[in-house]
Amino acid sequence: xxxxxxxxxxxVTETGTPVTLRCHQTENHRYMYWYRQDPGHGLRLxxxxxxxxxxxxxxxxxxxxxxxxxxxxxxxxxxxxxxxxTSVYFCAASDRGLDYGYTFGSGTRLTVV
Amino acid sequence: xxxxTQLGSHVSVxxxxxxxxxxxxxxxxxPYLFWYVQYPNQGLQLLLKYTSAATxxxxxxxxxxxxxxxxxxxxxxxxxxxxxxxAEYFCAVTGGSQGNLIFGKGTKLSVKP
Numbered sequence: 001x002x003x004x005x006x007x008x009x010x011x012v013t014e015t016g017t018p019v020t021l022r023c024h025q026t027e028n029h030r031y032m033y034w035y036r037q038d039p040g041h042g043l044r045l046x047x048x049x050x051x052x053x054x055x056x057x058x059x060x061x062x063x064x065x066x067x068x069x070x071x072x073x074x075x076x077x078x079x080x081x082x083x084x085x086t087s088v089y090f091c092a093a094s095d096r097g098l099d100y101g102y103t104f105g106s107g108t109r110l111t112v113v
Numbered sequence: 114x115x116x117x118t119q120l121g122s123h124v125s126v127x128x129x130x131x132x133x134x135x136x137x138x139x140x141x142x143x144p145y146l147f148w149y150v151q152y153p154n155q156g157l158q159l160l161l162k163y164t165s166a167a168t169x170x171x172x173x174x175x176x177x178x179x180x181x182x183x184x185x186x187x188x189x190x191x192x193x194x195x196x197x198x199x200a201e202y203f204c205a206v207t208g209g210s211q212g213n214l215i216f217g218k219g220t221k222l223s224v225k226p
Binding site for chain 1: 122145147149154155156157158159162203205207209213214216217218219
């Protein structure tokens, strides 16, 4: 399923630097989400978007910001990366229909050194 | 708030044996429930979903799950495990405070030859 593309797939960055992860979808989904996946924690919601320029915080939003200037793109920015933000980041999208589920991207593995 | 509990972070079965992965949810209203599978270095793929139709749901790759309201459970089963079933499995439920899916912490399934 090439509907959601995340870039980069892997990134190593230094503590204190800003980092932007990109999520691009081709399915015209209204809702988009950023999750982080950590061992023992499953997936935790960072931020989500319910339309262009409409975003809100999830349960682990501290240190992250997002932007959605077009339906197809949802950007996640780590304003000043810390080692605790080393994780695998997943983007997902949905239409919030009667049988909604998520379509996921392949993830970005981020290492902060 | 909704929550999901997956019993057992690791489950190991022999090839050809029954697969049973457990998921319990807490919900004050009937939820929608999902099982996702994650193969190494990939995103999550939808296996099956319950959306208030039949309580026994069939998914891809021979998996099925049964919604039991009285037990608040949605366990995933497969009669005969294949080596290719080795992956991590996530149960998810609707009803997050932001209208998002809430994921369990995952169960890693190993299949022994």
